[in-house]
Amino acid sequence: MSTVTAPADTTKAPAKKSGGFTAAASNYLDERTSISAAVKEFGRKIFPDHWSFLLGEVALYSFIIILLSGTFLTFFFQASMAEVHYEGSYIPLKGVEMSAAMASTLDLSFDIRGGLLMRQVHHWAALLFVASIGLHMLRIFFTGAFRKPRELNWVIGFVLFILAMAEGFTGYSLPDDLLSGNGLRIIDGMVKGIPLIGTWTSYLLFGGEFPGTEIVGRLYSLHILLLPAMVLAFIALHLLFVVVHKHTQYAGPGHTQQNVVGYPVLPVYAAKAGGFFFIVFGVVMLIASLFTINPIWNYGPYDPSPVSAGTQPDWYIGFADGGLRLAPSNLDLVLFNHTFSFGILLPLAVIGLFIVAVMLYPFLEAWITGDKREHHILDRPRNAATRTAIGAAGVTFYAVLWAAASSDIIATHFHVTMEGVIHTLQALLFLGPIIAYFVTKRICIGLQKKDREIALHGYESGRIVRLPGGEYIEVHEPVSDYERWKLVSHEEYKPLMIRPNSRGKITAGQKVRAGLSRWFFEDRISPVSRTEIESSHGEHH
């Protein structure tokens, strides 16, 4: 290359021969775009290396896979509910009346080369997208990465999670097959259950009586235009904040609140991340080529009369479906000649509150702990026992709702009664989080005690030594300084003290806050202090 470009260089003065083509090209670009400042900024960005920091990347890569495969699908999909007779090659639907949306999805599956693979890639990647967002959020939560200054980025990430679910649901409804139609019917029922505006909203949404002839086209506009644009915008914002805040890191030797220890983006990290994209793509491709997803040809076209047994939403909407299944069905209340279906309103309210609580958690915790410092070193989950316990309770609550969405499949596959499953899950919805909270908190505190023990006295080596006096002792191996750093470098929190304000009064808000803070930090194990370590060293040497 360099030999070819060498003669061209002679025209201008500043270009020197030494750099060759790359240098010349970079220089050409930089003189016209001043891009070197950006490359310098981003290329030197340091990313710490830990597997759990890659979960958000998995979500990003799944989204890219979704964009690519989705673009292919738009070439062939017709978002129309016009009635056609299917004339493709799938025999059991030949001549059957269906919407153009369903017929074109069938054509994609059976008559367009690579169409079925792309459909399956798109759908499997969507499941992976939301799943990896969920796991990423759990990592952020349990390591306390949402603390100042990253509270807003948590909210942005949360919005992305909701957008991803919306993307998923609108996509699920597009083929206009029986399963997606049943799903829309449930949404229609939920909307109609809202007092006062419900029926109006439903008619507005569907352009008339359900199912109407509008909904697929409308969902399509949302699915391929508005929602992806919003997802992209929020991803950009999310990543911008990651750059602004710099990445968090786990405690370790040399890791401080002021630095980030890891690899620079260029060249190592970019190469790794680029390679990782292809690995994720490969995994999705492999799954999509070996496992069926959403076989709409089995489901047939939507028709409001048939409802299939075992109708479920995709996994990420499962918790809402589970909420509906767990709500008592006989809670209708007739007031002023209007029916209030609390069997619908109750789960809507509970799930709404749960979601809002997840979104606001960073602000709630900051208020309770009164902690206004910046945090760039992550917590080990055990060192924030109460937060970890709250998280475990939340996960249990979600998991019970999630399990409820498959109550019928649990019943048939484990040979138990459906009523038994529902009643058990109803009880677990309330008891499960409480049990999870206390068990997790005790385990965390137990682990903290163990850490303290190890930091002070080292590991039990299993070597028994008999002293000259006849006494037996077990020799403890001291931990290395690197190991000890991880065990002792967390901060200690104490419950807030109630202090009178400037007018010398203690407000009710103050009291609540102090009470919550006591609940948060009452049970705790103090981290090992320097003097304790020094005195324990004396014992061993």
Next chain:
Amino acid sequence: MFRNHNRSPRQQRNTGRRSPLATTALIAVGLLFTGGAYAAFSTSTASAETAHAASASTVAEGKKLFQANCASCHGLALEGTDEAPSLIGVGAASVDFQVGTGRMPLQAQGPQAPVKPVQFTDEQVRALAEYVATSGPGPSIPDESLLQADGDAANGAELFRVNCAMCHNVAGAGGALTEGKFAPALTGVEPVHIYEAMVTGPQNMPVFNDANLTPEDKRDIITSLKFTQANSTVGGHALGSLGPVAEGLFMWIFGLGAVVALTVWITARSN
């Protein structure tokens, strides 16, 4: 037969006048005729075939088998007991379905009789069916011509979605009912048993008689089920055709599992 009996004395007399018994006889004949026709009609394909197939010896063998294996619950004269229903008039199809799929004899009382390994040979099942069929007219074992899975799959699939999918799942993967009962999966079920289940309505299943779904409709349903099962692997492994729950579980355990394993691998420190 009755007609001949009645007519012969009348012809002998040949007086030109009606016997006082003639009106009564005529009514009796009329009633017998319409009643017989109705009975033949309502059981449709039923009794005609079993009549010629049944032979005295198989019926006798069936009776023996019945008394040894079934009578303790269903009664020596098929009259039923507190434990089990009467079998009078249930027809050969019912027996062939229940015994031929191993559901009967029942192992234990429960919400529903599960499928078990079949306990009798085909001849024994046939003998039992013929014995029970002698107790009264009932649905018979369907004709082979309806079981070839060579009908109109599109019609069958549509009928299946409308009539069957709400319990059996749209892909025939089965589904839950109340109180521990369930609609079983239809994968691998013999066409003859699918047909018999539709005509006899075993356990919690409703009866789909020939006025509701014609024999050709039933044939079409069997055709579509068999087609779907033979072609279930169009997009790869079907994951039990259980829908999004199976897909979600698969993605969380194997998809995300694999991806997390790869993140660990890619960030592992080289030795």
